Amino acid sequence: MTLRRTLLTLLILLVSVSTLVACSGTSANFKVGMVTDSGTIDDKSFNQGTWEGVVQAATELKIDKNYLKPAGTTEADYLASIGNLYDAGFKFIVCPGYKFSSAIYKAQTQYKDAKFVLIDAQPTDADGNAVVATNTVAIFFAEHQSGFLAGVASAVELKTGEFGFIGGMEIPAVQRYNWGFQQGVAYANANLGTTITIKAENVIYQGTFSDVAGGQQLAATMFDKGVTAIFCAAGGVGVGAINEAKTRATQGKTAWIIGVDVDQFADGIYDTTNNKSIVLTSALKGIKTAAYDMIIDQKDGKFPGGQTLTFDASNDGVGIPATNPNLSAATTTAVAGVLAKLKAGTITVASTQGDLIK
Amino acid sequence: MTPKVDPAGRTRRWTIPKKYVNSLFAVLLGLIAGAFFMLAIGRNPFVGYFYLFKGGVMNLKYIGQTLATSTPLILTGLSVAFAFRTGLFNIGAAGQMLMGGLTAIGLALTFEHMLPRGILLAVIVLGSIVAGGLWALIAGVLKARFNVNEVVATIMLNWIAFWTVKYGVYAFFRDPQQETQSKAIDAVASLKAPWLTSLFPGSYINLGLFLSLIALVIIALVLDKTTLGYELKAVGFNRSAAEYAGIKVNRGVILSMTIAGMLAGLAGATYWTGYSSNMQIDTSSLPSQGLDGIAVALLGTNSPVGVLFAAVFFGMLQSGKGFMTAVTGIPPEIADTIIATVIYFAAAAVLIERVLDAWRKRRASKALAATKKGGEE
Missing domain, CATH: 3.40.50.2300 (Response regulator)
Incomplete structure (x- = not known):
């Protein structure tokens, strides 16, 4: 009996309060x-x-x-x-x-x-x-342009070594990032004196935007194979890769991540006192x-x-962040030059695969 | 207070309301706990609940949406409940549902332009039932032949189903525009019926609701009115006793798992060829209806009628929480927390009851022993 009475009281309260509040609103x-x-x-x-x-x-x-x-x-x-x-x-x-x-x-x-x-x-x-x-x-x-600029920036900054790419799902926006990035690295190799390689086995689509553990695992494998920087266009999967890079950086190993969509520098900070981040730069849109x-x-x-x-x-x-603590002044200048050419139309970035990897 | 159950599984009349009281109590406690969560983040729980329930029932669209959300829950709940009643714990509803869904989508996409609608729907529905049943049969056979725990087997099969679906959809039924999902099925192959949609305009209610209700009635009849149901329940109560009584226990285990799988497989058809019109493979988790089915079965005290009410209740929470969040800004996680708390209390109610029962039994036997002693002296 008491149960029923309590229920009834609750119900009455519920209805009365709700009708009171339902009338409020903003003037926007x-x-x-x-x-x-x-x-x-x-x-x-x-x-x-x-x-x-x-x-x-x-x-x-x-x-x-x-x-x-x-x-x-x-x-x-x-x-x-x-x-x-x-x-x-x-x-x-x-x-x-x-x-x-x-x-x-x-x-x-x-x-x-x-x-x-x-x-x-x-x-x-x-x-x-x-x-x-x-x-x-x-x-x-134009994600391909963004990936291109990030590719140029990373290549010029690191000069030599091996890059990798982790994508989320194999969908057009992510593919354009990937293809643009590869073109950017190739451009830097051809015109800015860098020697960066990207192996086909290190260009991988994880298949989701949410599998953090999967991203961490992929990044670990790539770093173990000698990759120094990974471009992650993969949402939550990229978060896993960033975590892996942070762990390695704290152990004194070289591990860079190139962020995506927004400036991910702050997410890659592993040493708060010295403001050190493993995010080299980010491909923004x-x-x-x-x-x-x-x-x-x-x-x-x-x-x-x-x-x-x-x-x-x-x-x-699209572009890379205005401030990149991990990029040298020379790199920033080089990227600005490339951006100007991109705007002027003297450089064009393909938004299609062509003979690029994946 | 132990519910006295006769061999046919009927409980004494006065105990029937009691088991539902437990569930209602769990719901109430869950709601109260949810209210505290809302208070803790500085929200008015009455406002929150008002919009939560309003979002479940405020007009025909939302009622339809609640029923559409409940449909697969009824079936997975029934699947788990049926297995429970026969002494098996089916954690594999998610995997069976996936296999049912893959089969349904596959059949729909393959035959949608060849068969007339009536036959096409029958093929899709039966296909999903068979697929779910076969998937669960594996766990049933493993249990019966090799005594592999069905909990382990079904969990493993869930992930095999998960990756099979990912591969199957990607390899055979991929949408050329969006490769993270299958092609969309034609309206002719969908369980959505124009007349039903026009009754609840804007909702995704579909014929799956009626299929789930039919399944509910059949399962209720099988459990309570047939020799088969009697035998299966006997196996559930006491395997050795059932065997001693001449019941083929292994056959019972296999059959029971298969029937549970058939129900979950049908859930897959109602979800992917009814509620949805394609299958998505961009997820890293199993369909939530699988585990929610366990909660539904638990709250519904493993009885078909209880499952129906529990599924509709959960469906209402699921479909109402979006509206609650939209109006009040209370995070949808609160609704999930309420569901979780309700489940917790539903489980705890069973637990508390068991503890009480054990205590009463011990007291009764002590009293008996005391009287005996007294009699001897």
Whole structure:
């Protein structure tokens, strides 16, 4: 009997408090939501970069922000998360990741009064045709240029030795990083007097963006084989590789990681007192800027709906960090020179495999 | 207070509510614990719960979504519960579900343009059931023939299934655009039915729900109304006694594992050719429905009806937590913590009951001994 009474009391409390609180809200004209793809919000790269852009814009504009992590990776799970945000009043939704392409295709017609930002992909229908509705913006990055610059920077800095590459899933954005990186190393070998080798066996796609232990294992194998620097475009897998490099660095061994998407220098710090990091440099793509820009555009009423935007070196959408404690002044100058040529169009980086490894 | 169970598995009338009371109590304790978690991070638990449950049932879309999330849970829960009732611990529901799913997706993609919808769906569903059953059969045979512990065998088989699916999807059914998933199946091969979707617009509810309910009824009938069920339960109660009574124990073990696998295999079809329309291979974990099935079985006290309620409850939490997070910013991990706590208390309830039972038995036998002693003197 007491149990029933307690339950009843709880229920009454629940209903009364809820109705009171349900009426509160903010005066902002729109709320920004984000749905993460298969990684977590603190993946140190893709999701985190997007979220930082959202946070920055939302803080400046004093508007509500929130993110959801879908229960699974099916289109149904993605659409459920988008629907949850929409029903909670978040009608500006940022989705990072090519895996959202079919979910956004459905969402953009289902929620016509909502705005969608799709990063790394275009909405696609069941037959694979891209359809960017007027309430959606699709954003691409020139990852190959970013990988190219990171490749040049790393090669010039280390001059000689063996490089490796660990990718997450074998998807276009990650492949472009890989191919660009190889071209960058080749460019430095041909024009800047370096002798860096990349063996085919050291170019590996782990297969997920989340297997931290797997990344650590792959990195350990490569370092054992004599690789001195690994470019990781692999989300959580890269976190594992960074951990492995940190362990080795603390033991006094040489182990460099080239970070991806965001400046990962801070993640690679193994000696806090001397601020020493195993992250040589990072191949950036301006995810944060892209997310931020879109939200500001929306506020200004200039949301570029229906368009597909490409961020590349020419609009500073990709590159390496402005400050690289691990790069010498000479390296920085050399990279700046290459970047200028890239912007001017005297150097072109292929976004396709050609005769590159994998 | 030991529930008196007669050989047919029927419990005395007054004990039936009691076992559900245990589960309800576990749910309540779990919710209270969840409230404390919310308080600890400075949130109002009443608001949190309001939106958690609102997100499960606020309109037809969300109700449909709750039922869609519950569908595979009903089946994996039933799979684990059935095995439990016959004395086996099926940790392999995830792997059986994966094999069922791979078969379903494979059959769907292969025959979707050849067969009429009715036959096609029957082929897909039966294929998944057979695949799940065969996968579990391996563990059953290992247990029956070589006395390999089914817990170990099914855990290992989970990962074999996991990598088989990764290889199988990648090698044979890969989506040319996105190589981390299979091609999407055509609407004709999907368990989603237009009339059902229009009842719950915007949700991913599918015919799998009805299949799971049919399976539920069949399992309930098999357990309570057939000789087979009687024999299997007898094996579960006491293997040696069952053997002594002339029941073919090994056959029972194999059969029971296979039936459990068939149920989990069907869960795979409802999930990947119903809820989803392709199979993703970009994950490094097993489908969560496998382990959640154990929780569902536990909370549902291993009875088909209990499994139904437990699965819908978990489905509601699963589908409501996104909305809770969207509105209140309470992290979805809180909902997962509540689920975990509920499971913990459900398990603890059984434990507490067992401890109490043991204590009562000991007291009863002591009292008996005392009376005997008294009688002798």
